[in-house]
Amino acid sequence: MNGKYKALWLDEQDNLVVLDQRVLPFVESTVTITNTNECVEAIKNMTVRGAGVIGNTAAFGIFLAARECNGNLVQLENRAKLIRESRPTAVNLMWAVDRMMKVARKSNDMLNDLKLEAIEICDEDCQTSKNIADAGADIFEEIMKKQNITTINVLTHCNAGWLAIVDDGTALAPIYEAKRRGIDIHVWVDETRPRNQGANLTAWELGKADINHTVIADNTGGHLMQHGMVDVCITGADRVSRGGDAANKIGTYLKSLAAHDNNIPFYIALPSSTFDFEIVDGIKEIPIEIRGEDEVKFIRGLDKHGEYSELQIVPTASKALNYGFDVTPSRLITGLISERGVCKADQKEIETMFKDLL
Ligand code: MRU
Numbered sequence: 194m195n196g197k198y199k200a201l202w203l204d205e206q207d208n209l210v211v212l213d214q215r216v217l218p219f220v221e222s223t224v225t226i227t228n229t230n231e232c233v234e235a236i237k238n239m240t241v242r243g244a245g246v247i248g249n250t251a252a253f254g255i256f257l258a259a260r261e262c263n264g265n266l267v268q269l270e271n272r273a274k275l276i277r278e279s280r281p282t283a284v285n286l287m288w289a290v291d292r293m294m295k296v297a298r299k300s301n302d303m304l305n306d307l308k309l310e311a312i313e314i315c316d317e318d319c320q321t322s323k324n325i326a327d328a329g330a331d332i333f334e335e336i337m338k339k340q341n342i343t344t345i346n347v348l349t350h351c352n353a354g355w356l357a358i359v360d361d362g363t364a365l366a367p368i369y370e371a372k373r374r375g376i377d378i379h380v381w382v383d384e385t386r387p388r389n390q391g392a393n394l395t396a397w398e399l400g401k402a403d404i405n406h407t408v409i410a411d412n413t414g415g416h417l418m419q420h421g422m423v424d425v426c427i428t429g430a431d432r433v434s435r436g437g438d439a440a441n442k443i444g445t446y447l448k449s450l451a452a453h454d455n456n457i458p459f460y461i462a463l464p465s466s467t468f469d470f471e472i473v474d475g476i477k478e479i480p481i482e483i484r485g486e487d488e489v490k491f492i493r494g495l496d497k498h499g500e501y502s503e504l505q506i507v508p509t510a511s512k513a514l515n516y517g518f519d520v521t522p523s524r525l526i527t528g529l530i531s532e533r534g535v536c537k538a539d540q541k542e543i544e545t546m547f548k549d550l551l
Pocket of ligand 1: 430
């Protein structure tokens with residue numbers, strides 16, 4: 194690869210170009226990021242989002258920050274801190290900044306080395322996505338064989354496709370691979386309020402790939418599971434503890450409870466950079482982002498004239514609370530699918546599979 198990926202790429206001036214995910218699927222536009230402040234802003238306001246792509250943007254952000262301060266390491270450390278703190282939950286952000294800064298601190302050719310390292314991080318994510326695609330599609334095939342079914346119904350929450358992790362994403366990667374293998378697959382797409390990353394982004398991605406899918410209101414999944422209409426659930430993750438607890442977009446926990454109650458396998462797909470090996474108890478220790486109340490009080494989309502617009506759906510005087518993520522405890526997770534294969538969401542298994550990273 195050479196720095197050109199589907200959700201982001203470097204232009205000829207070595208600025209970072211990203212798809213503007215705030216206005217998809219109705220407007221396809223890009224934003225160009227040239228410096229630290231623009232990088233921080235793009236992550237904060239969710240022009241870019243999804244754990245992996247946040248990490249990739251931060252990695253290129255460190256390169257741009259180094260260029261901005263002419264390789265002055267003290268100034269770069271300050272800028273790196275701003276990027277590192279731009280969102281709190283997805284640990285790929287901190288992981289990418291720390292990895293880039295390690296290179297910066299020992300480099301004699303800082304700009305060149307940082308550019309290559311950011312590209313290397315993205316290329317590794319592409320390989321991760323391929324491995325997850327294979328392992329996840331194998332799981333789908335096993336489920337179909339075991340249940341003797343010819344169509345598999347998969348439920349996913351939020352967006353963990355190529356808009357969230359370069360190449361084919363994490364949770365959506367096995368779905369793309371299933372399609373390539375000729376498996377008859379149908380995907381239930383949770384709309385994922387309040388920002389609707391399922392309805393806006395996952396549905397758009399799957400539609401582009403001609404994958405059979407249906408968008409459902411967030412509250413529908415439990416009913417479908419009770420009536421045998423879901424064979425497997427798969428989501429991404431923003432941070433997974435050493436004990437196997439997984440933070441993902443708010444609402445994931447409720448889906449895992451319904452899956453457990455109905456004996457439906459519930460998988461989390463993630464790159465190893467999404468593990469936070471420093472913590473064991475995800476519920477107590479993973480920092481959960483609280484975003485602005487307007488994301489709950491207003492909804493965006495096309496109006497009846499086809500114009501992209503925003504509508505208020507909550508009385509002006511009412512308060513709203515907007516937690517971005519929740520934590521699914523390890524006991525509700527059937528398996529973790531990473532670039533290294535599948536392991537149980539269990540501290541011992543995680544420590545064995547990832548012992549070189551501890
Ligand atoms: O707030 P976001 O959109 O950045 O949240 C991230 C997500 O889309 C999900 O939680 C996703 O399932 C994990 S990111 C690969």
